[in-house]
Amino acid sequence: MPQQKVYLVGAGIEGWEGFGAKALEVINEAEILIGHRRHLDIFPDFRGKKQELGDLSILLEELKGATKPTVVLGSGDPNFFGIARFLLRNLPKERIEIFPNVTSVQYAFARIKEPWDDAIFVSVHGRGLKPAVDRIVAAEKVAVLTDTVNTPAAIARELIHRGAEGYEAWLCEELGLPAEKFTKTDVKGLLELPAAELNILILIKAWEPQLAQYPVIGIEDDEFATAKKLITKQEVRAVTLAKLRLQDDLVMWDIGAGSGSVSIEASNLVPNGKIFALEKNPQYLTFIRDNLKKFVARNVMLIEAFAPEGLDDLPDPDRVFIGGSGGMLEEIIDAVDRRLKPDGVIVLNAVTLDTLTKAVEFLEDHGYTVEVASINVAKTRGLTEYKMFEALNPVYIITARKGEE
Numbered sequence: 431m432p433q434q435k436v437y438l439v440g441a442g443i444e445g446w447e448g449f450g451a452k453a454l455e456v457i458n459e460a461e462i463l464i465g466h467r468r469h470l471d472i473f474p475d476f477r478g479k480k481q482e483l484g485d486l487s488i489l490l491e492e493l494k495g496a497t498k499p500t501v502v503l504g505s506g507d508p509n510f511f512g513i514a515r516f517l518l519r520n521l522p523k524e525r526i527e528i529f530p531n532v533t534s535v536q537y538a539f540a541r542i543k544e545p546w547d548d549a550i551f552v553s554v555h556g557r558g559l560k561p562a563v564d565r566i567v568a569a570e571k572v573a574v575l576t577d578t579v580n581t582p583a584a585i586a587r588e589l590i591h592r593g594a595e596g597y598e599a600w601l602c603e604e605l606g607l608p609a610e611k612f613t614k615t616d617v618k619g620l621l622e623l624p625a626a627e628l629n630i631l632i633l634i635k636a637w638e639p640q641l642a643q644y645p646v647i648g649i650e651d652d653e654f655a656t657a658k659k660l661i662t663k664q665e666v667r668a669v670t671l672a673k674l675r676l677q678d679d680l681v682m683w684d685i686g687a688g689s690g691s692v693s694i695e696a697s698n699l700v701p702n703g704k705i706f707a708l709e710k711n712p713q714y715l716t717f718i719r720d721n722l723k724k725f726v727a728r729n730v731m732l733i734e735a736f737a738p739e740g741l742d743d744l745p746d747p748d749r750v751f752i753g754g755s756g757g758m759l760e761e762i763i764d765a766v767d768r769r770l771k772p773d774g775v776i777v778l779n780a781v782t783l784d785t786l787t788k789a790v791e792f793l794e795d796h797g798y799t800v801e802v803a804s805i806n807v808a809k810t811r812g813l814t815e816y817k818m819f820e821a822l823n824p825v826y827i828i829t830a831r832k833g834e835e
Contacts, residue, residue: 436493436521437501438508440531441469443606453529457501464489465503472503486513490520506533511553511575535573538602538630541612549573549632554580559588566633567594567728568701574631582631586620593723597633604628644725646698647671649691655717655724656689662753662779665807666825667691671699673777673803673829674749679703683747685737685762686754690718690730696751697727704729706744710736711756738765746771752778759785763792767832776830786826798830
């Protein structure tokens with residue numbers, strides 16, 4: 431017998447009344463109805479076989495050989511964080527027909543009277559909290575599909591940890607059920623709210639602590655907390671960021687992050703990217719934490735480790751900035767070379783000729799094409815009624831690209 435089509439039908443908030451005429455026709459003609467118990471219960475008079483949705487691998491094998499008209503019920507739009515993604519990857523698309531319904535997210539936005547066409551949508555179901563929060567902190571408006579582990583309170587704790595609590599929060603619970611509830615609060619308020627298992631969290635940016643008064647790049651050196659004024663100076667920082675050729679969603683390692691000035695300005699240029707700032711020196715850790723909080727560097731992760739230790743658990747980088755090597759320059763370049771993505775870029779700042787010579791030699795030995803820019807900066811300083819230029823120590827900015835001629 432020929433294989434039958436598989437119909438994915440979304441259940442709306444209103445139960446059976448929310449199904450379109452064509453969807454109801456497909457369900458009435460089906461011989462097998464698959465779904466969660468709450469969806470199956472919408473059709474108490476279904477005459478065929480009802481089957482609770484369980485292990486997806488078992489379901490897939492059943493659907494591959496299905497010879498009877500089969501309907502799989504889902505919530506809202508099966509193509510929106512639903513079962514459609516799994517089935518479309520594993521079954522021929524011509525065997526699948528989808529009947530979408532109003533999603534719980536659409537319904538929630540309608541109930542709180544907030545437009546949703548400018549929102550992003552994040553699911554934490556089995557995906558881990560930190561990757562989800564990486565996306566949340568880069569957005570102005572977010573709908574989050576939570577689970578029993580990554581609860582609204584857990585998400586709030588991570589947002590507060592990153593200094594990104596400036597959201598109005600709506601906890602939308604038990605949508606479409608008798609116990610339906612909408613609670614407006616803020617991120618800190620979520621810590622005190624017990625949440626029903628079925629909930630959607632909507633976050634809308636309300637304020638950004640202190641960020642408005644700082645530029646994207648070109649923050650004054652004195653604004654950063656640092657030890658003994660050891661910082662990548664403003665002018666050098668600007669050229670360093672240019673040489674890194676940053677794009678919106680890259681992964682960047684900042685090795686020997688010091689006060690974090692390069693990571694912080696880079697984070698403004700890659701709002702949807704991930705920046706990992708490695709620093710272990712105790713005298714810098716307090717300063718970098720203070721700076722990350724002050725400048726709300728939400729997508730910068732502080733890794734307390736001496737490179738090359740601490741690199742193994744990080745995602746492969748698109749860009750690497752080496753601001754300090756702690757005498758481990760060759761080992762760091764070895765480690766970076768093994769992990770750097772194709773077309774990746776390494777930028778290294780050196781203040782001594784010894785470091786310059788070693789860095790160029792190591793990078794060329796690893797097959798990189800190296801360019802060095804010598805940055806000589808002199809700034810005016812007041813001297814009675816006259817102004818004079820005061821020279822800063824030259825900095826050598828080394829840019830390395832693998833395989834380029």
